[in-house]
Structure formats: structure tokens, C-alpha cells
Amino acid sequence: MEITLLGFNDFHGHLEPPGVAVTATGASGKSVAVPAGGAAYLAGAIAARRSANKHTAVVTAGDMVGASPMVSSLFLDEPTVEALNLMGVDFSATGNHEYDQGSQELLRLQNGGCEKFTAKQPCQISKPFKGAQFPFLAANTLRADGTSLLQGTGVKFFEENGARIGVGFIGMTLRTTPRMVRPSGVAGLSFADEADTANRLIPALRAQGADVIVVLIHEGGYATSGLQDASCAGLSGDILPILDRLSPDVDVVISGHTHQAYLCDYRRVNPSKPFLLTSAGRYGTLLTEVQLKVDTGSRKVMHKSARQIIVQGEAIASGSGKVPLQPEFPVFGADAAVSQLVSTYHSSVAPLAAQASGVLMGGASRTPGKAGERVLGRLVADSMLYATHDLASGGAQIAFTNPGGVRADLLPDAATGVVTYGQLYAVLPFGNNLVVASFTGEQIQRLLEQQFASGTNTVTQPRILQVSRGFSYGFDLSGPAGQRIVDMRLDGAPIQMTETYRIAIQSYLSTGGDNFSVFTEGKDVMGGMLDLDALVAYVGEGTAQQPLALPLAARIERLD
Template sequence: MAFTGRDKTWFRGPRAVALLAAGAAVALGLATGGTVTQAAPAKPKPTHTQINLLALNDFHGNLAPNPATSSGGNVNGTPAGGAEYLATHLENLRAAAKAQGQESVTVAAGDLIGASPLLSAAFHDEPTIEAMNEMGLDAASVGNHEFDEGWHELLRMQTGGCLNDGDGQNNQNSCPDKKAKFKGADFDYLSANVFFENTRQTLLDPYTVKKFKNGQKVAFIGMTLEATPDIVTKSGVEGLTFTDEVETANALVPKLRRQGIESIVVLLHEGGFPSDPRAFNSCPGISGPVTDIAKSLDPAIDAVISGHTHTAYNCSINDPAGKPRLVTSASSFGKVVTQVRLSINNATKDVDRLNTLANNLIVTQDVPKNRDLTKLITKYQGLVAPIESKVIGHITTPSVVRTPDDSQESPLGNLIADAQLADPSTVTGGKTPVVAFMNPGGIRADLASTGGAVSFGQAFTVQPFNNYLVSMDMTGTQIKALLEQQFSGANQAANKVLQVAGITYTYKPAGTPGAKVDAATVKIAGQPIVDGTSYRIVTNNFLSDGGDGFPAFTTATNKFFGGLDIDAFAAYLAAHDPYTPGPTDRISIS
């Protein structure tokens, strides 16, 4: 499949005729300082073909709306998101474009699936792929979370088929409707910078070419971040190589131009951080990897649709030739959709950037729900109900929070670490773990309750990855090195303090990276740690493979895989019913 692409004639009419005012569009103007400038809206030119491009990213299987009071359920206080509303907005935007004689294309910049709510995750994210098919998605880059269940499973998401997963064992059930086989994605998953090792063969097509009226063609190159192997489970990407985003895209430009294609858009699962996250339709002070990538991509590339950072922005960043180029992101969870009016010069067949408009629109919940999406969601809600509603324990507080104290230790982090330490599935050869480590990024929400009762669904919302627990041997020296890696190396700029059980220590936030932990304070089971002594520890398979910038885990020995982290969590809550959060006194600062 290397550098083959797909060539398709592409037009999708709307399923509904209601029109939605798109709001004031933003024209891409000349940038100063390589950041953003918004100019007055430019009128369509009769010598140009106008393409209505709609984009989203980081949906993460959020089919049902999140609570409006949560960060995942609103944009600046406006309730937002939900597949039923997103589908209606997309239909309306396409209908409005069609009324103006414009064809539409809908694309995504990765992480459509993975780290999903139980409604999708319980069925291996098949419901989300079905929802994207129903919404008329046409192409998507892969993101790091597309590899959560491994690249073989990603290929199944594209081509279809059912897993023999025991018909619901481990709280997952592929193809639960035995009358219908999972058909896979109608859209093109793209992975230009993901290759099989020692080959030039890409895992999925690197790009797709879409044809529009007046003979215009637009190429979409899809990529994930090069660092994907560092933030996913090692087994999920075994046998694959991830290449540099800029080098990969730039190498494709001559091939596309030899096909007579001048209009090129990159779908990139990598992003940035505006200085004001509330400015969802502008680009104040943006920083992060996408800025360097955008400044280095070939000037022949006309726009970058990005993601990964779960932020929304609408930017103009100068290309290497000093000309402005559109760079956008649409937040996450289907709360925002980006509308771009690509204006293609009929004579040159290239995008006229100064006549191209971009607008980030909130997916508000004041429109009718899409009936087909409601039907799909209702179907899976019925199928997941027996799993989701099962009460697994009780808590004596309204919730157990992941909000950390000054040392970055949290009550929920302690609970999860305790559950991992207590899990019998990781005991092997008579060796029981005495220390547990949990990555804070894997704790996705507070543990909520209903009148004190905790359901499996509420527990799954906290830990949605279905990671396996792994026990292993580490020496005192290795554990000390691990603790320092929270504040150095890949984690020096943004510290990642692991949540722990069985170990206590003190560190200095203002200390020198590599020497922040007070070695004399590190204790296991209340006893000072000894450099040459071997200790049995437990963590999840993501960290075990060195994920989140913790290579010390890869030096451990005698690794043994146990059960799923969510099962350990559920069992611990059942065994400590009711559970009362304890103090955060395991990590101290000085």
C-alpha cells in the first residue's frame, strides 16, 4: 500500500434540508511573526471552485453527550457535543453549502476511537465507527489511540469482521447483534508515516485523492505523531515504524504533483496550545509541536487539520516560503466542528489561501437530534446496560477525586494504586508485588456515584483503556531512577508524578532535574529502600513498556502479565465496600 493512495469521485448530499447559519467566517490573512492574523471575510470568486470542508478530531467514542457541567460537555459554558447533535450540524452545514453550489467533504484528524466511554468501548468501538459512517465521514488520519487495541484491530476497524471475544467476557462483546456483521469503516483511515518495519509499505493508505466539479482534485495526507510508540502499549505497535511527520508529508508532495494535484491538505494527529484556551475560534500565542511542523511543511501543502491536544484553534502560520497557511483544531469529543471554505483557482488548480475561510463552530444542543444516530445509540445503550448498571461497591463520599494536592498525589490515584497492589492476578511464583505505580494520565475522570453506589460504568469512566497489569522485579537503584524520571528527560518540561502504593518519599519541586527526590526518604513498606535489593512491583502494560517517558520500567526483569486494570479496580471496590478515601500522605514535598 506504500504511496498508493485512493482516487475517488466524492460528493455527499445532506440527509436533511434544514439550514444552519454558519456564523461569521474567518479569512486567512497575512501572518506576522508566524502566528495568526484574521482578515475580513473574502467573497467567493467566480473563477474559483469552493469546497466546503468540515473537520473534527479526538472524538474518543463520545457518542452520548457529556454532562454540561464537565469540561468534556461544554465550550465556554455552552453545552456542546453528542453524536446526535453533531450529525445534525454536519447535515445542516452540508445543506447550506449545497444551496450555494458547493460540494462538501468531511475529515478527521485522529483519535476517533480509544479511551472511549463504555457505550463504545464495551463493543471494541464498533459503535463509533458505525456512527462515523452514518455521519458521512470521508477520511481520517490515525491517532495514537487508534492503536490502543493493536494495529491488527485497527485494520479490522477499516475492513470489518467480528472478534471471537467470548461473547461478552472481560466486559467486551464484538458484534453483539448476531444478525449483523461489523462492516468496518466506510471512510478511509490514513497512515502516511506508519510503516511495517524494514519496508516502505504503509499500514494503511498514506493519502486519498478526492475529485470535485470543474475537475478539481484535493489530496488528503493522514498522519499520526511520530512519538506514538512512546505513548501507546508496545504490543499495539510491534512490528511498525513511525516516521517524522514533516519528512513524510514533504516526500509525498512531488508524487501528488506528478498526478496533477496542486491542492493538498494534511490531516495531522499532533497539535498545539493557544495561550487562551477559551479563544476557540482564534489562535493567541499558540505553541507546541504543531507550530514547528507547520513552519516546516512544504509550501505546496495548503492547510493543516490537526488534533491530539484536545484544544480548539483557528490559526494562520507561515510556511517556509513566508506565506500564511491555515492550521486548525476542533477541540475534542465532538464539541466543535471546523468549517473551511477551500477556494481553488480553476486555472492553477491550487488553493487560493487568501480566499479561503475557516470557522470553528460549537456543536450546540439546540438542534433536532439525528434520528439514525439516536437509533444507533439507543441500540447500544440497551446492549451495554447489564454491564454498565451493575453495582460493584459503594463510597462514603459523593465522589473520589483525581484532583491532586501540592505534591501531585490524589485520592483517586491512591485508590487505583491500592487496587493494583491488591490484585491477585499478578502474583506469580509466590512473589507478591509490594509497590504499585499508576500514571496520572490514565485516570480519565473522578469516580462518581449514585447515592453512594458505584456502578461498573462509573468505574470504567475512570479507567477506560483495558490495560493489563504487569508485575516485575526492580532493584532499589532502578526504582530511584524511575522516581527521578517523573521530573527529568521527557517529563522535565511537564512533570508526571506517578500515583503510588506501598512506597513513600519526598521530593523538591525546585530541585535540579535528576536530583529532585530525597533518596534518604524513599521507603517501601516503611523501610528504607536498598539499592541492591530486588522488589516486586506492579504497574499497567503501558508503563511497563516505558510509556509516558519512564524507560526505567523497561529495565525491569521477570515480567508477568495479570488481568485487566478495570477488573482489579472493580474487585477492590467490592472488597472494600463501602470505601472511604484516605489522606494523601504518600508523597511529600520540601
């Protein structure tokens, strides 16, 4: 029996085409930029591939919601859940972003209803919101009493000529989710080891009739192999230790979190682990098609393969110009029902999104430089300092923002330099409040050291905080832990270890987000406005006569 799995991950509510091109190899052997994404086209691609094989399951590896564009997040990601319903998703693992608004809101997305658990109003368009028509799988997310928050596993059965084959799915998020979500979002929850959880659940799935075992996990890696290359070349990342402890009974691992696209026949890495590993990048630009050939007598998988399908639907405009359709790759039609859904929500949000919010001198990118700084990261940090520097607002002298909280490049209109509210919303979609607190110079040094030595922040994968104007420092990754930060300065004067400084951060960091626990030590804490409102006010200083200049000069120096 031929069984098809269609998988994707890290959709992040990108209902409209995200303006992303996928680099692929064309027939001539040259690299080609292929425009990709958009929920209606993703639904079209799923429908096209489902029509090729009636034995198909559609699954995701998490982060379907959260950190979403305005057209979804302004409505608490209800439209994304509704789009996934229309696509016919069978099972969806939870990612860390599913917990952004707390477990009660996650349960509302699953079960439906209009109960309010956040600052935003639910059921603005859908009255009532019916919830996901597929199970969120969260096998390793546990309540205080040890029970699962959500369903952990599921089985889908396929029948042909009297034979019946069951495919069992285990869905999990990464166990370090509490380090990536504000504490209130995961209050009362714990996250068990991923490999231990999957291995423990396989016998129960077998007892339910599962002949094939598939793990949907929101953890991932990186690879240097090409888009359709399953050689596992350069495979690295936090998923590897999990894979090496997974039972060899697992047939397929569909992963996510790193926003990378890869295919990997993992036997090439570890011959004792003969599963297929996949990830479909981000934002619905790719759909991974896994083909399984199952012998109905032995009920074993005899062959498995995978390929990446580029979700090409329409030409896009990018920062470097228009990306046309590439006819040598499939072009998918838009699903009518999903198109109508997206149009409804777009129409509701369009007037607010289109409002001009200021004028920039050029585009601000999230691309990191040598020291991990980003032009847009500096701009956001500057806006936070702008909103909090006066005494009435906290008297901030320095501002820090985490790079993961900045979610989209800021590209003004090429002719006028105008940026819209919708663009600024896409940059800061989380709705964090600004917080100003007092820290000593010694604490500032310790928190900066945590960029390289705290949880998932390591020397090989540092998490560089973006800093506001006036503050500067250097770092040397070849130095010993705790001694990598040097020459901290504020307005040219050395930071004094015993002196107290007022620091502006977002509420996410103030509770220790991204493993920066030192931020929880702040004194004389004062709350402030939304970070988005601060950015809107700051960018609003730019006018047609005097556009806002971009912070291009480096503030952090890498010394090694």
C-alpha cells in the same frame, strides 16, 4: 469556489453525550458553559453545515477509537466506526489510540470482518461488521518492508460551473506513537517523521489533481487564545517543530492529540508558513468549520478562515450540577440513524453498566494537584495494591499507574454515593492486566527520574506516575537530571538502593509504555487480573454503612 472542511479529533468513542460543557463567550461578553457532545448531535451538526455548502469534506485528525466508554469499547469500537460511516466522514487520520489493539485489529476496523485479534469478541451486534466506509490515512506508518500499513493520502474533487477543484489530504499520526502504545500494538511497524512525510507526498497529490493541500495530523499543541480567536496567542507544544518544517504549499493543518481547542492563522507565528492550524478539542464536543475560497482560474486558495461550532444538543448533568441549553448558541437536532445505532448498543450494555459496584465517600477527580497527583490516580493505585499485596497474588509493596490510563472522573450518585460498573469501566477502559515484578531501590529511583527526562516526559511536561498508599517521595525540578528524586519512603522507612521491592504495574507500563523503559528491567514477573477487575473489587469494599474513603492526602511533594 467556496469549499468547506468540517474537522474533529479525539472522539474516543464518545457515542453518548460525555457530560462536558464548552466554555464560550456569550452575547453579553461573559463566559457561558454550553453543554456539548453526543454522536447523534455531532451527526446533526455535520448535516446542518453540509446543507449550507454542497462542496464539503468531513475529516478527522485521529483517536476516533480507543480509550472509549463502555458502549463502544466493549464492542471493539465497531459502533463508533459505524457512527462515523453514518456521519459521512471522508478521511480519518490514525492517532496513537487506533493502534491500541494492534495493526491487525486496525485493519479489521478498516476492512470489516469478524476475525478475532483481541480478548474481546468481534461482531457481537453487527454480523458481519462491514468496516469503515472511508479510508483511514496513515502516511507515516510503515511496515518492515517500507510499505504503508494503510492508505496515506486521498483527494476529493468539487465541481461548479465547469470548474473542478481537488482537495488533497495527507493523514498521519505522531511519530512517537510507539512510546504510547504497548509494543505488541505496533510490532513490525515504524513511524516516519511527520514533516518529511508530508513534504514528500505533496508532489504526488499535485499530480493527482490536488489544488488544495490539507494535513490531518494526530499531534497538537496548546494555546491561550479564546475559542474563536485565531491569533495563535500562547501557542506551544510538540506540533510547532513540525509546522516550521512543513512546506508552505500546505493550506490547512487539522490537528489533535492534546484534546485542546484552538484556531491559529500560523502566518502570525511564522510568516513563511501561511497555513491555517485548527483543533476541535475532544469527544465530539466541537466541530471545526474551515472555509476556503479557491480561485478557479489560478486554482489557488485566496482566503481561508475557521470557526468552532459547539455541538449543543441536550442539557447535561455534571459534577457541579445541571448545565442547561444555551439558546444564544445553535442547538442541533439528533440524527435519527445515529440515534438508533447508539440506542441499540446502549441497550445491549445497559444492564451490565448499571450494576452497583460500591459506595464512595465522594467524587474522585483526575484534576492534578501541585505535584501532579490526582485523587482518582491514588485510588486506582490503591486498588492495584489491594489486588496484589498478598503473596499468592505477587506480594506487591508499591503500585504505580500512569495518569493517561485513567480516562474519566468517578462521580458517585449524589444521594447514595453508589458508583456503577459502567462508571468504573470508563475510568479504566484499556483492559490492562496487572503485573508484579521485583525492582531495586536504585531502579525505583531511575524509573521515577524518567518522569522528567525520557522521550516526551520532560521537566516542562512531566508525566507523574500515581502511587499507592504507604509510598512517598519528593522531587525538585530545579535539580540536575538524575538527581531530582529525593526522600523515597515506604511506610515511613527510607527506600534502600540495594534492597529489592515488589512493584505492581499495568501491562502497558511493564513493556515500557509512556517512556518508562526501566519497568522492562523487572525480575520475577508475575501476571495478575485485569486492572478494571481490581478496581471493581476495591470499590466494592465500600458499603452504604461504611463508604470507601477517598485518598485525599498527598504522597508526592514538589520541592522546587
